[in-house]
Amino acid sequence: MASTSSCSFTLSSFKTPIPNSQTRTKYPSLTPSIISISTQNSLFSSFSSSGRRVFSCLDTDPVAETIGSSSSEVEVRIGKWKWRDYSIRYQYSGDSGPALVLVHGFGANSTFDTVIFLNSDHWRKNVPFLAKSHRVYSIDLIGYGYSDKPNPSEFGVNSFYTFETWGAQLNDFCNDVVKGEAFFICNSIGGLIGLQAAVMEPRICKGIFLLNISLRMLHITKQPWYGRPFIRSFQSLLRNTAVGKFFFKSVATPQSVRNILCQCYHDTSQVTDELVEKILLPGLEPGAVDVFLEFICYSGGPLPEELLSQVKCPVVIGWGDKDPWEPIELGRAYGNFSVVEEFIVLQDVGHCPQDEAPHLVNPLVEKFVARHASAKDNASMTTV
Template sequence: MEFQVKERGEFQYIDEGQGEVLLLLHGLFGALSNWEEVIATFKPAYRVVIPLLPIYEMPLTKASVPGLVAFVTGFVKELGLNEPLTVLGNSLGGHVALEYTLRNPGHVRRLVLTGSSGLFEDSMGGSFPKRGNYTFVQERVGYTFYDPNVATKELVDEVFSVTNSNSKCLRIISIARSAQRHNLSKDLGRIAAPTLLVWGLNDTITPPVVAHEFNRLIANSELHFLDHCGHAPMMERPHEFNALLDKFLRRTATQMVASR
């Protein structure tokens, strides 16, 4: 499925549909394509906006979680997304979504996290991809999913290309270390927005215990597990993920109208 990638200033992004904004944030080795099924399902009723996070290109001095939050803040301002947003994040994108919410509580209507970092993450199965070793990279990418076949050759090729670039690797390492330093356990109690947690029951990168901890620390949160699913439920179990998201969006919209 092909979606038009738009450009405005320094930003590249997908902008599909009209209506209430869903802002989607991908992970460290993620891409706009990770959200294909979410776009297709929700663009008839929502405006789905996905910035391409400059993980591999941003200045090394800014390659960090705060640097990515600043980028997203600038992106939201550039597009004039002034109404409160529903922010969705997978893996590192969840971490950025959490930080953005903590810094802009009045601008986040809802929060959706799936396989999010911010408390604990066993990135790439505990070891960084080895340069020049395609088989190793293939195994590590497969580790992201319950079904390794979800790791298509196109996806493996993309990660392999990244790991063979010194400049990209330096930025990945910088961002990963920043994510480890920015543990949010002491801050999550400040999040008041309704929060949906959708986790793969077989996630080995941010295992189920992490999801339970997010659920405990974020007061207005609900947790759902998807069986036979790893670190990226919106890719591996898209129909179940979208059904949970749709139910959450509809119910919280009703609750918000009733509270006015």
């Protein structure tokens, strides 16, 4: 796996499939309908997938990055938003149409030996395309990317980095920056955040498109009773100790990040130097290690099946069928919830479809939004 030979932790023996016996009695059965189908410029500059050199500077006022193909140019800007006295970085593009908020993933897999640091740059292949007919925003959630990373120890016994925190942040972002309702387009753990936000403030979310949502296999309730004490002890060992910091350091390297991405991307040709840089460098920011260790030790909170049973807005689920972390065999169960309109199989795609196969994902997002957008959404609006 991605960690070095001197530091590898495995909890796979404690992994249990979902839905478990309790879940089966509470949630739908397994018969879904299936459809197949910048970092700081003081550090470096990189090439976008279109071949254009892209610069961004985060220690000045928001600047514009121009990203696009030879046939059309789409301007992607970087903004800063003050949330609860913390600085939050986001990207935005597009002047009219329905608002889309793209929510990145992050975290560890169910064996703890594969970790990934994601941020709003992971949507760089989607924002320019979708911005042609939508107002598009991608946000660095607090603790990740180039947003502030307050130390979790500042908040005492109550954890700050929870789905409730990020859900509240997402809703406040829609109120303060988007200035209204939005569709949430989410990958992996970001799907839990989109669902949590929709449960907390139903009036804001018009619909959710979930891509390979995290099944939260590290959740304490998904472990057998005999494994739970070991998991809690292991999490205690990782959090705020030299062991945890060594673990983080062992995977926060270009080669480790590349190895991790080659696991979760089925088409490994999409694992470029640019992608490795965009994922790794925010993970080297001050405070990133404390945030990361806090989150991978977060084994409570909501499960996707609990949130899906509460949301009121329409949901579509897309799933890369070659995902090694969130197997599609388990994911199919989520297509059976009443709010889920479609469960779409993305063939020969891994855990991050939006980046590995944007040619498949972008049209599906457009179709979903068009189906639920109102006349008001489609009216021309000026981005604030």
